[in-house]
Amino acid sequence: MFGGGTSGNSRSPSSPDQPSFLQHVQLYSKAAVYLGVGGGIAFGLYLMLRRYATGADVPESAIKSHRKLRGYVLDVSDGDTLRFYHTPLLRWFDPAPEKKRGLSKYTISVRLYAVDAPEVAHFGNPAQALSAEAKDLLSRQVLGKRVTIRPLSRDQYSRVVATVTYRRLFGLVKTNAAHVMLREGMASLYTGGGAQYDGERELLASIEAQAKRQKRGIWGLKNYESPAEYKKKHKD
Structure with a gap:
């Protein structure tokens, strides 16, 4: 008279129309993957679209990761500094x-990595020998042209210290x-302090040594004074 069966409205924990815990985990995992992929794509597009107007806009992450930046050189200040x-x-x-x-x-104010060019006249101090020629050589290489910079650090003047490369001979070299x-x-x-060589210390030294042997440029001067010595003398 009193049946022992369960009510028709009750559902067992394993009822097929109720997602299991494992199914919940799989669902959330898929959602996280989709969100991660979508976020990664959005961030990638952001990086491809964002223009860094000044050196202050270049994030530390770009400098620490040495993220390459491409653009034009609009001005050359001297033999080792330019505006990008x-x-x-x-x-x-x-x-x-x-x-x-x-x-x-x-x-962006960019300082060429690893090199020190003769100082141009500024702050009432005279120009070093061959400073105009050094500025002219850098200008002939990059001024008004498209280049790639690879940030390595910032210097004490907040300039971005970077490798600067460009292509010539129809882009082949x-x-x-x-x-x-x-x-x-x-x-x-x-x-000097904070010198950056981008893993090329020996190569750069060998290039300089060859220029010295051939007495090219500054190495052919009778009384050569390095830019560091010049700055120290005019600072005192």
Whole structure:
């Protein structure tokens, strides 16, 4: 008279229309993967679209990872310093902007890694011998041209210390601007604090040694004074 069966409305824990704990885990795992992939794609697009206007805009992560940046050189200050206009990957074919006043507001100040070129006249101090020639050589290499920089660090003046490379001969030959400056004797190897060599210390020293043997540029001067010595003398 009193049946021992269960009610028709009750469901067992293993009822097929209720997701199991394992199914929940699989569902959340898939969602996390999709979100991760989507976030990665979004971040990648962000990096490809974002333009770094000044050196202050270049994040430390880009410098620590030595992330390559591409763009144009709009100005050359001396034989080892230039102004770089960054064009992100998705704006690769943007033309170089016309140079105008206020370069510091829309370009990155870049210091060539590993080299020290003769000092140009500034702050009332005279120019070093061959400083104009060094500036001219760097200008002929990169001014107004598309280059690739590889950030290595920041210096005490907040400049981005970087390798600067460009392509010539219809893009077939990749050239390192610092190598050319050393080879032509228009710069010496920088050995001061925070020196960056990008793993090329021996190569750079050998390029400089060859320029010395051939008495190229600064190495042919009778009384050569290094930029470090010059700066120390005029600082005192």
